[in-house]
Amino acid sequence: MPEEKHVDGDAPELLTDNVINKYINAGQITNDVLKELIAKSVDGANVLELCTYGDSRIRELTSKTFKKEKKDLEKGIAMPTCISVNNVVCHYSPLKSDPDVRVLHNGDVVKIDLGAHIDGYMATAAHTFVVGASKEEKVKDKKADVIVGAHNAIEAAIRTLQPTKKLFTTDVTKVISKVAEQFKVTPVESMLSHQIGRFDHNGSKEIIQNPTEEQAAKHEKKQFAEHEAYVIDIFLSTGDGKSKPSDLRTTVYRKNDIVYQLKMKHARQFFSEAVKQYNNMPFSLRSFENEVQTKLGVVECERHGLMQPYGILVEREGEYVAQFKYTVLLTAAGILKIAGLPFDDSVYEPELTIQDQELVNLLKEPLKLKKAKKEADAEKKEPEAQK
Numbered sequence: 001m002p003e004e005k006h007v008d009g010d011a012p013e014l015l016t017d018n019v020i021n022k023y024i025n026a027g028q029i030t031n032d033v034l035k036e037l038i039a040k041s042v043d044g045a046n047v048l049e050l051c052t053y054g055d056s057r058i059r060e061l062t063s064k065t066f067k068k069e070k071k072d073l074e075k076g077i078a079m080p081t082c083i084s085v086n087n088v089v090c091h092y093s094p095l096k097s098d099p100d101v102r103v104l105h106n107g108d109v110v111k112i113d114l115g116a117h118i119d120g121y122m123a124t125a126a127h128t129f130v131v132g133a134s135k136e137e138k139v140k141d142k143k144a145d146v147i148v149g150a151h152n153a154i155e156a157a158i159r160t161l162q163p164t165k166k167l168f169t170t171d172v173t174k175v176i177s178k179v180a181e182q183f184k185v186t187p188v189e190s191m192l193s194h195q196i197g198r199f200d201h202n203g204s205k206e207i208i209q210n211p212t213e214e215q216a217a218k219h220e221k222k223q224f225a226e227h228e229a230y231v232i233d234i235f236l237s238t239g240d241g242k243s244k245p246s247d248l249r250t251t252v253y254r255k256n257d258i259v260y261q262l263k264m265k266h267a268r269q270f271f272s273e274a275v276k277q278y279n280n281m282p283f284s285l286r287s288f289e290n291e292v293q294t295k296l297g298v299v300e301c302e303r304h305g306l307m308q309p310y311g312i313l314v315e316r317e318g319e320y321v322a323q324f325k326y327t328v329l330l331t332a333a334g335i336l337k338i339a340g341l342p343f344d345d346s347v348y349e350p351e352l353t354i355q356d357q358e359l360v361n362l363l364k365e366p367l368k369l370k371k372a373k374k375e376a377d378a379e380k381k382e383p384e385a386q387k
Helices: 017-040 047-063 141-160 169-182 213-218 265-278 291-303 357-364 373-386
Strands: 075-085 088-090 109-118 121-130 191-196 206-209 228-237 252-255 307-309 321-331 334-339
Touching (some): 017 047, 017 334, 088 321, 121 228, 121 334, 141 228
Antiparallel strands (some): 191 228
16 A cells, blocks of 8 residues: 655655645545535435435546556545434444435535545545525524534634644644634534545644543644645534444444454455455445445454444434534645635524634635745746846
8 A cells, every 4th residue: 555655753745746736636526526415415315315426426536537647546435425414423324224314304404524535645525504504594593603613613723724833733722612612612522633645544643622631631732834734624513512422333434554364254355345445545335235245244344453433423412513624735835725615604694703803813814825025026027027
């Protein structure tokens, strides 16, 4: 498996034009499929059908990219389509055999999470919206507060990554909590955002939101630097933020770098096929042809740590959770958001707004850095010299 190249310590490989181009193409596919799924998420829509469609579209669109570069270029799903509704926090991606598959209804708070990769350069994104919401039927009360709050939290968070500010991962944690307080909602405890690289989901730097005291004491704060890529994943809840595992079956997994000789034939077949199709990218059990054998095979793989489960988490019944996820690159020109959709605030009427002036100022900051005066003056003079 190709690994991310480290020059020294935490220094990742350079964000060359070719690397950025792959990130951007993966991000465009992610955003396009996300838009399509949001448009299809209407009253009566079946979540299984939506997830199946999302995965199929990612495969279709990535297969059409970078055909001339090299034959063995890996590309496809970087995160299978997950659609989590209301108090379900994340990773709901049902199988064909699952009973009582979720159907969407007007008023549901829906989180769609998915991603694509090209040559191991992944772009994942998530977006929250309310089914049936419009300028005429606006979202109000705590639904509006948690969704608008989560969007403001991620916009504030990515501006805190700016390398020129010389801030740390712990500063992002504080900003997320600060925004949540403005909307009287709670960051879901212990959720992580990660530095990423080529075929690398969990780089050496991570951001934790709403850590426990023990986690806060152990968490290593690290500074941001140019040429780094991050997946920033924000979850805010109208409840106490203490999610728990759901009774629903886990269906999303990813290969771990662990060696173990599997005993069961079904497990060996499943593991071999999963690695061949997805390498170390997350996948849904739904994508395998024989669902019964797949369910049998994954048990031994998970038991011995060969497969990492992405468990379905839930908040208390009656609460709502909002999620926004962006993939961003830290470049010399500023923050480049390659995956993550614009937010339509015209359909929301939150009861609360941001009153903290520091946060207001932070959210007004552009992602692109202003050019130094000498550089700007040189650019102005350059066209004149060419006349």
